[in-house]
Amino acid sequence: MASSGDTPRGPALPDPGTTQLSRRTVLKGVAGVAGLAGVSAFLAACGAGATTAPTKAPAASAAPGGGAASAPPPAASATGQVTVGSNNSDPAPKKGMQLINAAFTQATGVAVQMNTVDHNTYQDQITSYLQGTPQDDFLWFSGHRMRFFADQGLVTPIDDVWSSVKSNFTSAFATAVTGNDGKVYGIPIDYYPWAVFYRKSVFQQHNYQIPTTWDQLITLSQTMQKDGLIPFAFGDKDGWPAMGTFDILDLRLNGYDFHIGLLTGKQKWTDPKVTAVFQQWAKLLPYCDSQFAGLTWQQSADKLIQKKAGMYLLGLFVSQEFTAAGSPADLADLDFFAFPYLGTQYDAEKALDAPIDVIMMSAKSRSLQEDMANAKAYLDFWSKGSTQLIMFKQGTGLIPTANDTDTSGYSALDKKAVQIVSEAQKITQFLDRDSRPDFAGANGMQSFLAKFLANPNQNLMALQTTIQNFWDSLPPET
Amino acid sequence: MTAATMVTGRAHRRIRPQRVLLHAFLIVTAALWLIPILYAFYTALRPVSDTIQHGYVSLPSALNFNNFINVWSLAEIPYYYLNTLIVVVPGVILALFLASLVAFAVSRFSFRFNVALLMMFTAGNLLPPQVIIVPLYWLYLAIPIPEIIKLPFVGMFPSDNGLLYDQYIGIILIHVVFQTGFCTFVLSNYMRTISKELNEAALVDGAGVWTIYRKVILPLCTPALAALATLEFTWIYNDFFWALLLMESGAKRPITSALNNLQGSFFTNYNLLAAGALLAAIPTVIVFLALQRQFVRGLTLGSTKG
Numbered sequence: 001m002a003s004s005g006d007t008p009r010g011p012a013l014p015d016p017g018t019t020q021l022s023r024r025t026v027l028k029g030v031a032g033v034a035g036l037a038g039v040s041a042f043l044a045a046c047g048a049g050a051t052t053a054p055t056k057a058p059a060a061s062a063a064p065g066g067g068a069a070s071a072p073p074p075a076a077s078a079t080g081q082v083t084v085g086s087n088n089s090d091p092a093p094k095k096g097m098q099l100i101n102a103a104f105t106q107a108t109g110v111a112v113q114m115n116t117v118d119h120n121t122y123q124d125q126i127t128s129y130l131q132g133t134p135q136d137d138f139l140w141f142s143g144h145r146m147r148f149f150a151d152q153g154l155v156t157p158i159d160d161v162w163s164s165v166k167s168n169f170t171s172a173f174a175t176a177v178t179g180n181d182g183k184v185y186g187i188p189i190d191y192y193p194w195a196v197f198y199r200k201s202v203f204q205q206h207n208y209q210i211p212t213t214w215d216q217l218i219t220l221s222q223t224m225q226k227d228g229l230i231p232f233a234f235g236d237k238d239g240w241p242a243m244g245t246f247d248i249l250d251l252r253l254n255g256y257d258f259h260i261g262l263l264t265g266k267q268k269w270t271d272p273k274v275t276a277v278f279q280q281w282a283k284l285l286p287y288c289d290s291q292f293a294g295l296t297w298q299q300s301a302d303k304l305i306q307k308k309a310g311m312y313l314l315g316l317f318v319s320q321e322f323t324a325a326g327s328p329a330d331l332a333d334l335d336f337f338a339f340p341y342l343g344t345q346y347d348a349e350k351a352l353d354a355p356i357d358v359i360m361m362s363a364k365s366r367s368l369q370e371d372m373a374n375a376k377a378y379l380d381f382w383s384k385g386s387t388q389l390i391m392f393k394q395g396t397g398l399i400p401t402a403n404d405t406d407t408s409g410y411s412a413l414d415k416k417a418v419q420i421v422s423e424a425q426k427i428t429q430f431l432d433r434d435s436r437p438d439f440a441g442a443n444g445m446q447s448f449l450a451k452f453l454a455n456p457n458q459n460l461m462a463l464q465t466t467i468q469n470f471w472d473s474l475p476p477e478t
Numbered sequence: 479m480t481a482a483t484m485v486t487g488r489a490h491r492r493i494r495p496q497r498v499l500l501h502a503f504l505i506v507t508a509a510l511w512l513i514p515i516l517y518a519f520y521t522a523l524r525p526v527s528d529t530i531q532h533g534y535v536s537l538p539s540a541l542n543f544n545n546f547i548n549v550w551s552l553a554e555i556p557y558y559y560l561n562t563l564i565v566v567v568p569g570v571i572l573a574l575f576l577a578s579l580v581a582f583a584v585s586r587f588s589f590r591f592n593v594a595l596l597m598m599f600t601a602g603n604l605l606p607p608q609v610i611i612v613p614l615y616w617l618y619l620a621i622p623i624p625e626i627i628k629l630p631f632v633g634m635f636p637s638d639n640g641l642l643y644d645q646y647i648g649i650i651l652i653h654v655v656f657q658t659g660f661c662t663f664v665l666s667n668y669m670r671t672i673s674k675e676l677n678e679a680a681l682v683d684g685a686g687v688w689t690i691y692r693k694v695i696l697p698l699c700t701p702a703l704a705a706l707a708t709l710e711f712t713w714i715y716n717d718f719f720w721a722l723l724l725m726e727s728g729a730k731r732p733i734t735s736a737l738n739n740l741q742g743s744f745f746t747n748y749n750l751l752a753a754g755a756l757l758a759a760i761p762t763v764i765v766f767l768a769l770q771r772q773f774v775r776g777l778t779l780g781s782t783k784g
Contacts, residue, residue: 089728090742091552117728118738125722132619133644133726298745302530320745326527397744 082374085138087122096391134362136375143429150179157183165383186358190398192316194353221287231287233309235295239446243431255346256426263435282456522753545753558736577661602659704772
């Protein structure tokens with residue numbers, strides 16, 4: 001019964017006993033308030049099948065103040081708990097999770113037990129996590145990474161929840177959370193587009209124009225070099241940022257269908273179309289930061305902040321580095337444009353990487369049967385714009401997915417991000433989310449791209465054969 | 479420090495070039511070892527906005543302890559210190575106690591399987607833990623904790639799932655299992671150096687086996703035990719492997735995971751991380767300083783006697 005949501009808070013050495021006691025008291029309080037607030041209709045809907053978890057106090061018993069008679073708290077639905085696995089471990093998003101959980105408890109009377117695991121560990125261990133003792137609901141990514149676990153039966157389809165909330169999402173999001181079997185496995189909670197970022201003041205100062213074609217891009221890059229700027233900031237120490245460039249070039253040159261087919265094994269890496277992507281990339285590399293191999297994305301973003309670099313192809317999260325730089329003027333100066341079009345038939349797709357994060361329901365949670373109604377209510381809660389906005393306000397740089405999100409607090413950058421994604425006919429999830437993990441990982445695509453970057457003029461077909469052989473050597477996925 | 483006193487003490491003698499060379503070498507080596515730590519400390523003193531705007535290799539525009547203060551509460555350092563101590567202290571004590579029993583038996587008594595037994599324990603060291611992670615993971619998921627092992631301090635912590643998996647006791651046990659081999663090896667070698675006559679004298683005086691272990695041998699092993707305690711403390715303290723594998727609750731993981739928590743999905747405040755890393759390293763330094771005398775004695779005594 002020792003349920004202390006997450007790790008005990010506070011700088012003082014925590015005495016778990018007291019922490020829980022006080023928290024439990026608080027929970028009782030908010031449970032009562034929830035009853036008063038008259039959310040019983042929602043609760044009755046979602047809590048109908050709730051078998052009562054052993055909670056110590058009836059919800060109403062600790063309701064502060066009078067007036068409980070006016071709206072009697074719903075019987076079974078206001079008790080129990082839901083457990084949630086979260087990879088939002090760093091301070092800002094973790095705070096967002098806590099606020100959302102508190103809001104959920106306030107609205108439903110259901111306590112949230114959150115297990116926060118640091119992002120990297122969470123990702124490394126997701127397979128064993130889902131087979132072991134996972135929480136009822138857990139945060140994850142959409143795309144192939146979601147479908148992979150759906151195919152293995154490690155996540156529970158949530159079509160019933162989805163059918164009641166799907167009107168709050170665009171069809172692109174619906175596609176992103178649908179598994180190979182046509183069932184829905186997740187609620188999209190946020191996303192961020194990849195685009196070419198730049199500083200408005202730098203473009204103004206040198207009178208640069210936003211390039212919309214490849215030729216304009218190359219001309220602009222040459223001008224920037226003359227002006228003493230690195231045209232493209234680029235840092236690939238962590239292996240994944242380079243994938244963003246591959247994605248966009250492949251999407252522009254060969255289109256969405258080929259790209260997705262390539263990443264799921266339906267197309268061959270030895271295809272001349274892939275050679276074309278590498279050749280195009282090789283033309284761009286002279287204008288990219290030559291020190292990329294030793295730079296993290298943050299160090300590369302710093303070059304943009306310090307006005308040493310002119311452009312940076314990256315995700316919207318680059319704004320986090322601008323925020324951390326401490327000057328609001330820098331953040332307001334940040335802008336982006338869509339990667340230039342290459343004059344192919346696929347330009348009309350306006351495709352781009354816009355990874356979507358989702359919340360899903362596990363299959364092997366040992367408390368899931370008991371918590372089922374609450375677990376669904378929690379997913380339902382995440383589908384609301386008001387919930388997603390709580391996280392957005394923590395400055396995560398990720399855009400809410402719900403249609404009913406109040407966008408009045410969006411910055412110009414956020415609004416533009418929404419626009420570029422809504423204009424896109426095709427959205428991809430980023431190479432490592434669209435392909436199988438063992439292919440995209442450090443032994444696979446990361447190392448192959450590093451190999452290409454180290455010598456862009458090598459025998460490309462030999463490299464492509466290596467990639468295809470690697471793909472062929474992988475065991476069947478399910 | 480000792481070298482410096484020696485130099486001043488022999489100041490009247492002619493300083494030989496070899497000595498100058500030696501000290502130059504020592505100073506350079508010491509500096510090489512210290513630079514990363516000092517650099518981390520310097521980074522931790524600077525606000526992240528400063529390093530973003532000016533780079534890490536630059537003069538500071540501001541120096542303060544804000545990162546240390548922030549990381550203390552943001553990363554919940556005290557909470558994770560406690561998590562680690564819950565594993566390390568019982569782990570070290572249990573491992574040393576069990577190892578000293580085995581070492582006592584195999585080194586002070588001769589019986590048929592005495593060498594074989596020691597070899598078995600020592601051979602355990604050669605087994606890389608990674609080899610058994612998969613069966614171990616499933617074993618931990620399958621083994622229920624008997625009520626009796628639910629020690630008071632274990633019960634204090636959340637989400638008792640009734641399994642060995644995801645429990646402090648599970649981590650403590652696996653550390654004891656893997657560390658006992660090495661401790662047995664060191665302690666049995668050390669105990670061999672204690673003369674047999676002590677045993678015989680104690681026997682003549684009417685001491686039983688337990689009394690010989692407790693009152694004669696164990697006190698003589700203090701240096702070795704202290705040296706081992708320092709090593710074991712550091713090893714178990716720094717371990718992330720078992721906690722990662724056999725624990726699922728982020729809130730139960732050791733101090734090393736507090737540092738990982740500071741790394742975001744994308745953005746990481748490296749200055750804050752540096753402050754956290756320095757704080758996380760403090761306990762091992764304290765333990766070393768506390769046991770330093772015994773540690774050095776333990777190492778050298780063994781060598782000269784052998």
